[in-house]
Amino acid sequence: MGFRTDARRTIKLVRNVLASRRAQRTLAAELAARPRLEPHRYKIGVYFADGKVNLYQLRQWYAPLAELAKTHPVLILSRASGAALALLEESPVPVAYVRRVAELEQVIHEQDLHVIFYVNQNAKNFQMMRYGRRWHVFINHGESDKMYMTTNQFKAYDYALIAGDAARARLSKVLWDYDLDKRAIAIGRPQADHYSGVLPYTPDDREVVLYAPTWEGDRAAAAYGSIASHGVHLVRALLASGRHRVIYRPHPRSGVIDHAYDAANREITQAIHEANVEDPGAQHIVDDGAELGWQLAAADVAVVDVSAMVYDRLAAGKPLLITRPVNPGAEIDTGGYLGACEWLDAGPGESMLARLDEVAHDQTALERLGVWVERYFGDMTPGATTRRFHAAVEHLFAEWERFAALHAGDGEIDEHDERADAIDDDLEATA
Numbered sequence: 001m002g003f004r005t006d007a008r009r010t011i012k013l014v015r016n017v018l019a020s021r022r023a024q025r026t027l028a029a030e031l032a033a034r035p036r037l038e039p040h041r042y043k044i045g046v047y048f049a050d051g052k053v054n055l056y057q058l059r060q061w062y063a064p065l066a067e068l069a070k071t072h073p074v075l076i077l078s079r080a081s082g083a084a085l086a087l088l089e090e091s092p093v094p095v096a097y098v099r100r101v102a103e104l105e106q107v108i109h110e111q112d113l114h115v116i117f118y119v120n121q122n123a124k125n126f127q128m129m130r131y132g133r134r135w136h137v138f139i140n141h142g143e144s145d146k147m148y149m150t151t152n153q154f155k156a157y158d159y160a161l162i163a164g165d166a167a168r169a170r171l172s173k174v175l176w177d178y179d180l181d182k183r184a185i186a187i188g189r190p191q192a193d194h195y196s197g198v199l200p201y202t203p204d205d206r207e208v209v210l211y212a213p214t215w216e217g218d219r220a221a222a223a224y225g226s227i228a229s230h231g232v233h234l235v236r237a238l239l240a241s242g243r244h245r246v247i248y249r250p251h252p253r254s255g256v257i258d259h260a261y262d263a264a265n266r267e268i269t270q271a272i273h274e275a276n277v278e279d280p281g282a283q284h285i286v287d288d289g290a291e292l293g294w295q296l297a298a299a300d301v302a303v304v305d306v307s308a309m310v311y312d313r314l315a316a317g318k319p320l321l322i323t324r325p326v327n328p329g330a331e332i333d334t335g336g337y338l339g340a341c342e343w344l345d346a347g348p349g350e351s352m353l354a355r356l357d358e359v360a361h362d363q364t365a366l367e368r369l370g371v372w373v374e375r376y377f378g379d380m381t382p383g384a385t386t387r388r389f390h391a392a393v394e395h396l397f398a399e400w401e402r403f404a405a406l407h408a409g410d411g412e413i414d415e416h417d418e419r420a421d422a423i424d425d426d427l428e429a430t431a
Contacts, residue, residue: 023081027097030088037096037107042075043114044068044393045107046093049124052082056252057119057141059090059290060312063194064389066092072393075111077104079124090290101127114400115393121153133404135159135396142308143167143189143315143376145333147221150174154184161187161392163311166336166376185392188377188385192315197294201283206245207360209238210299213323214307215253216261220329224306227254228264229326229346234303234356235268237349239275239284247295248272249287251307301360303344306332310341315380317373319360337372 046065048058058076065074074093078084084097098104104127107113114134118125119141129136135158143149143163150170154160155178162168164186172180211234216225227250238244248268255262272284287295296302296312301319304310313320314337321344325332332338342359344352359365373380378388 020081023085024099027081027085027088030085031097034088037075037094037110039110040112042073042094042111043397044072044074044117045111045113045115046074046076046117046119047125047128048076048083048087048119049079049122049127050083050120051080052086053252054120055083055086055290056292058087060141060191060292061117061119061139062090062092062290063293064190064386067190067194067386068390068393069093071390072397075107075113077107077128079104104128115396118157121148121151126156129156133407135400137161137396143311144306144308145170145310145336145338146224146306146308147331147333154178158183159396160184161389163187163189164376164378170333170336185395186378187388187392188380189311189315190386190389191293191312192377192380193383193386195293195297195316197291199294199298200285200287201245204281206282207243207300208245208247208298209356210247210249210295210302210304210313211235211238212247212249212295212302212304212309212313213251213254214305214309215251215256216258217330218257220327221331223327223330224323224325225251225254225261226305226323226325226346227268228258228261230303230323230344230352231268232264232271233347233349234344234352236271237353238356239271239282240349241353245282246272246284247287247299248285249292249295252288301356303356306330306338310337311376314369314373315377317366317370317380319362319366320369321356321359337376340368340372 046058046061050057068074076087076091076093076095077098078087078095079099081097081099084095087095096107098107108131116128116134116136117139118136119139138154138157138160149167152175154171154175160183162184168180168184168186171178171184211231213226213231214224217223235246235248238246250265254265269286272286275282276284292312296316299318301321302313303321303323304313305323306325310320310322320342322338322341324343324345326346342365344355377385
């Protein structure tokens with residue numbers, strides 16, 4: 001068993017290295033055909049050190065960043081070739097490929113970046129955070145009650161843009177000596193102002209069900225994924241009902257660790273394909289697109305796992321079910337919404353379908369939902385959360401100007417790291 005595991009890992013590593021080299025060659029040609037970035041244009045950067053597999057973390061910020069760029073031009077700083085290639089194709093704001101620290105430094109000196117946003121906790125974030133005289137701001141890639149949301153790593157950033165009162169309460173319980181009033185700025189969920197898009201189906205009288213599970217997790221405490229425990233039976237029951245249209249949106253990392261989870265994911269995809277062949281009018285969807293928004297707004301009811309998708313859907317204020325993890329080691333914070341949500345237990349497809357129908361048409365449950373929307377996101381009337389996001393950015397710029405004036409006589413400091421080339425001689429693990 002150990003030999004087979006090692007062999008699979010070796011093959012995967014070789015494939016990743018080859019994919020990285022191909023991506024770098026393609027990227028070099030793409031960048032050579034593009035004009036250089038205009039110097040001193042960008043004062044907001046979004047730092048992304050991950051590979052293509054984790055682009056979902058950045059994609060959810062596309063629409064808010066594009067809106068912000070109308071006032072303050074935004075530049076994405078990508079460290080991985082595969083991610084940079086995808087970003088050059090799909091990002092609504094400009095992208096700089098900065099694989100090596102020396103290249104990152106060049107962009108920093110050419111662009112006068114005052115504010116740097118971070119959407120995750122990649123270890124390479126610290127290669128950017130070493131540069132002072134700018135604000136390093138954690139904006140995260142979603143709101144949730146997972147343990148990730150109370151990590152002590154929040155303290156590494158000058159500021160954090162959080163969703164609302166629930167996030168503030170979580171942080172206050174866990175982080176010692178952290179100035180929440182100054183460093184945590186509540187903005188709601190700007191993405192919710194962009195829950196729109198072209199529907200890939202023709203609406204009719206079918207009830208639309210979004211099933212958006214997370215991946216299987218890399219340890220028992222984070223084993224929230226439901227594809228193998230709930231998904232197959234639930235989706236087959238929905239497909240057989242004739243009353244529902246399924247939008248299936250699995251996490252991009254589904255099955256990367258557990259082969260059984262990967263098999264269940266493929267089984268659901270195949271079942272949807274077969275259902276569409278049998279009844280083309282059903283128009284069930286397997287959704288692996290970059291855009292997230294229309295699904296949350298269009299679905300009559302959503303079934304999601306314990307993940308940020310709970311709160312993305314919560315922001316829409318529409319019927320919602322959360323799958324109860326079957327792994328007894330899965331950690332669930334019941335101090336917030338998960339202590340009052342509508343759970344979906346694993347079981348036969350017919351029983352899960354009955355539970356879904358119950359919640360989808362329960363007006364009392366919908367009213368309770370509204371209370372939690374307020375607690376997690378504050379005012380969610382159209383445009384309100386975008387205004388709070390922009391106000392937070394203006395506050396950061398004002399603070400930058402204030403500190404720049406205070407330290408105007410300090411002189412220039414050479415922040416170049418002479419070890420940069422040695423640090424970055426490693427191959428990219430993920431293209």
